[in-house]
Amino acid sequence: MFGLSVIQLILILLVTEIVALDSGGPQTQFISKPIVVGVLIGAICGDVNQGMFIGATLQLMSMGVVGLGGASVPNYILTTIVTTIVAIQSGQGYEIGLTIGLPVGMLFVNLDVLHKILNGYVSRLSQKLFNEKKYDQGLHVLYLHLVLMSCKYLLPVLLVLIAGQTVSQAIVDAMPQWLFNGLTVAGKVLPVTGMAMLLNYMPVKKNLLYLCIGFVMYAYIGVPTLGVAIIGFGLAFKHYYDATNNVATVGAANTSGGLEDE
Amino acid sequence: MNEILTKKDVNRAGLRWMVMPMSSFCYEVQFGQAVVFALAPALRKIYPNDDDYLAAINNHFKYFNTQPYMCQIVLGAALGMEEQLGRAGAETIQDFKTGVMGPLAGIGDTLFWVVIPTIWASIASPMALEGNPTGIILWTIFAIVLTLFRLKFFEWGYRLGTRLVTELKSTLQVLTDSCSILGLTVVGALIPSVVSVTVPLVITFDTGTTMAVQDQLNAIMPYMVPVALTAICYKLLGGKKVSMTVLVFIVLIISIVGAALGILG
Numbered sequence: 001m002f003g004l005s006v007i008q009l010i011l012i013l014l015v016t017e018i019v020a021l022d023s024g025g026p027q028t029q030f031i032s033k034p035i036v037v038g039v040l041i042g043a044i045c046g047d048v049n050q051g052m053f054i055g056a057t058l059q060l061m062s063m064g065v066v067g068l069g070g071a072s073v074p075n076y077i078l079t080t081i082v083t084t085i086v087a088i089q090s091g092q093g094y095e096i097g098l099t100i101g102l103p104v105g106m107l108f109v110n111l112d113v114l115h116k117i118l119n120g121y122v123s124r125l126s127q128k129l130f131n132e133k134k135y136d137q138g139l140h141v142l143y144l145h146l147v148l149m150s151c152k153y154l155l156p157v158l159l160v161l162i163a164g165q166t167v168s169q170a171i172v173d174a175m176p177q178w179l180f181n182g183l184t185v186a187g188k189v190l191p192v193t194g195m196a197m198l199l200n201y202m203p204v205k206k207n208l209l210y211l212c213i214g215f216v217m218y219a220y221i222g223v224p225t226l227g228v229a230i231i232g233f234g235l236a237f238k239h240y241y242d243a244t245n246n247v248a249t250v251g252a253a254n255t256s257g258g259l260e261d262e
Numbered sequence: 263m264n265e266i267l268t269k270k271d272v273n274r275a276g277l278r279w280m281v282m283p284m285s286s287f288c289y290e291v292q293f294g295q296a297v298v299f300a301l302a303p304a305l306r307k308i309y310p311n312d313d314d315y316l317a318a319i320n321n322h323f324k325y326f327n328t329q330p331y332m333c334q335i336v337l338g339a340a341l342g343m344e345e346q347l348g349r350a351g352a353e354t355i356q357d358f359k360t361g362v363m364g365p366l367a368g369i370g371d372t373l374f375w376v377v378i379p380t381i382w383a384s385i386a387s388p389m390a391l392e393g394n395p396t397g398i399i400l401w402t403i404f405a406i407v408l409t410l411f412r413l414k415f416f417e418w419g420y421r422l423g424t425r426l427v428t429e430l431k432s433t434l435q436v437l438t439d440s441c442s443i444l445g446l447t448v449v450g451a452l453i454p455s456v457v458s459v460t461v462p463l464v465i466t467f468d469t470g471t472t473m474a475v476q477d478q479l480n481a482i483m484p485y486m487v488p489v490a491l492t493a494i495c496y497k498l499l500g501g502k503k504v505s506m507t508v509l510v511f512i513v514l515i516i517s518i519v520g521a522a523l524g525i526l527g
Contacts, residue, residue, distance in 0.1 A: 021285075024286075035383070053391060057391070060387045116289055122286070126295055139302055142282065142286060186521075189513055194292055195492050198364075199449065200500055201325060202446055211447070215450035219484040226372040229369055229448050232444040233444055236443040239436070
């Protein structure tokens, strides 16, 4: 247990749980960022300065690593928690901490994919209960999502705390490589299902042109998503303007004046 | 104008949204169940009739995803529309939700997940590396202020939604169409940016020359694999023969096998 007292262990798990519930819920960013977590875990382990140093280092490493649109990315907060504990408790500094912290953060990608697949079952169970008119049960079963989310954060930290440095390294190493690779690739491919579903709810055939414009701008010209959104806004505004002005010529003049001001 | 919901009901729905958006995220409907969790009590009040309530619930179980802060505005607006239009507005509400989620995701993700954290990280981290916590404190204060603002997002959306369907009724269809134009433009860019799978396979010929498959694919069209996969999944789902659950499983198995054979990476 890295020579941690029971109170220290409880506090570490408490910070981890707060991070899990915040990252999964309101996303306030008060605590759930590497730099703050580093300070907190450092304080718990008795070396705030080293915790802050590790947190800041990992904060910089995580810049630009964002899981958008359901993509799974390494979790630098878990990396920070584990790195700080190992670095301070083993007394060997943050390089040694990183050797176990980084794999744990990477392992999170696999847990994340599994979590999102399991969430699908909970979601369908809830919808099924609703349609059987068990409304309260349908709502209550959704709290399972919070349990799964907590597991996703607490289990890796517990693994390291219980197993210690050498054993957890061995466990990370022992995970079959094909499964590790497979789940990493699945994390890259699975967002495709969301995109396909999204497209099924949109008038793709009518507006295929705009889909092509967005794709060509990103894929061929390398325009960032915000740039594409600006062009999209221009196109949408043109449609809105043309259509409302058309209404104005066909419809009554007194209603159109008010519309244009909107 | 219908006034069924009190201010308390609206705020309650807004706070319920903040409980589990990312915790409940799934591949099939993404935020669908989190939307239901947020809106269910308010919807029950709008629809005392079981059938109407169920229809509304099933409607909100459908695919929904945009940046979580932006969701507050969209869902607030959707709730305002439910209150004003009732079941007759089912299609309008669904169109509105899907129409605005693309563009708001583009804007919200860039602003809240990329720009703001990057700026604060580049201020706070170098200071912290020298043992100075000022940057961390300032960042946290900023986060608290932002969160206080966000507590109002849902209510703003609710008022906007009410206004959209009462005052701007005749332009709502045009507005929804415009939203889907903006949405599809952004989705066009989102597919290659979110689906990041490539083909790392390198073929070695007898003569000793090698050919990297991904380079050949790029020469034909960049991001060919994501586009092809999206098109296949779109067709499979549209044909209604393959359910989302089955599709997720197929993709999962293809990924694991593809990774093992070195075809996908």
